[in-house]
Amino acid sequence: MQNAFYNEFDLERRETENSSSDHRTPFQIDRDRVLYTSAFRELQSKTQVFLSGEYDFYRTRLTHSLEVAQIGRSITHWLQSSSPLLSNTFYIDPDLVEAACISHDLGHPPFGHAGEKVLNELMRPHGGFEGNAQTLRLLTERIFSEKRQGMNPTRAFTDSVLKYKTLWSELGGQADPPENHFIYDNQQHILDWAMAGNDFPPELTPGAPRDSFKSLECQIMDWADDTAYSLNDLADSARAGFLSPHKVELWAEENDVEGIQAEAIESLIKSLKGNRMDAFVGKRIGEHIRATELTEDVNILSSSSNRYRHRLSICPEAQARCQIYKKLSYELVFLQTGLKQLEYKGKEMLEKLWRVFSENCLLTHKPQQLLPSADLTEIQEASDLTIKHRLLADYIASQTDLSAKKLYLRLFDANAGSITDLLH
Secondary structure (H helix, E strand, O other): OOOOOOOHHHHOEOOOOOOOOOOOOHHHHHHHHHHOOHHHHHHHHOEOOOOOOOOOOOOEHHHHHHHHHHHHHHHHHHHHHHOOOOEOOEOOOHHHHHHHHHHOOOOOOOOHHHHHHHHHHHOHHHOOOOHHHHHHHHHHHHOOEOOEOOOOOEHHHHHHOOOOOOEOHHHOOOOOOOOOOOEOHHHHHHHHHHOOOOOOOOOOOOOHHHHOOOOHHHHHHHHHHHHHHHHHHHHHHHHHOOOOHHHHHHHHHHOOOOHHHHHHHHHHHHHHHOOOHHHHHHHHHHHHHHOEEEEEOOOOOOOOOHHHHEEEEEOHHHHHHHHHHHHHHHHHHHOOHHHHHHHHHHHHHHHHHHHHHHHHHHOOOOOOOOOOHHHHHHHHHOOOHHHHHHHHHHHHHOOOHHHHHHHHHHHHOOOOOOHHHHOO
């Protein structure tokens, strides 16, 4: 049964494809292309909260992405069953939402946000580095499908991962480089295509106002992501011993938590005391899903696509609970000395790898064979230094926590590395 929610504008790809013989929908094709990429598989060994490999039960970027996808699909099913604006022939495509959710962290480098921060600092003279911008780069340029560059995503899928629609240079560029929440300057043409050439109205200034202009599927992905990491990260932190009822009680007193947020903290403390974190997380996820509804909007794209004629409205109480859980996780877990020490170690490894590769493979006429042949050849053939550095950032960002560590040891530890290691 045809879904009238999407039209040719949404389904268009930048390069024409002949998919008439494919039994899948365009959005199923988008999702499947991501699922079978090495970039998706690499998420299994990239940090979510704790360094991957520490223990089997901690979440990685991969398990986090799968959980976000489950929540995202559940939101679409909830809206389908509860919203009078939808019907059996007019609905949000769950495969498109799933594609957005499993892709949202593809561009993140090893060692979590510490890795993203150090790469952004190293790329300061060359356009910065941002995990979401890197995701867009992978999908449109660096994930190869047949003979194309990128995976040639539909407009709706491309737009679903555009959490930020502000260019690096619009937020200060090299003179005052932004820390995050931007796309690369050379992605302007992708943004223009996703927006069909429409200019942003004056009130959507660069930064938060413009970034709030998201497609419906991007909004669903964003709320599913917030839900997953505000709740599931609490469960991992409790298992790791970072959260205890006493610590949370003291933190709540020091922060004068009141109202709905105090109730949220009390519920968490009760679950910690009863060792029922899994049940607590499951209940809250269900509440976050049911806290959503659809509203209609009029904007520069609402006449072109139902993805912009409809917006996701989230219950303020659910948003307040989500905010206090994120604040709690940040202050009681992410700022812990042990985790900050591990972040520092990851930062030092990436900085040293960058220095060695840039000095020996980028900034010399006779590069050493320290990079894989294909990567080194592509860098050598690049037309200018900015592109060369962007390609080096691609290589380092593609490393997992484990492969980055092995690479570091092979280069800097005299006792590391063997002939069998070289075969991998």
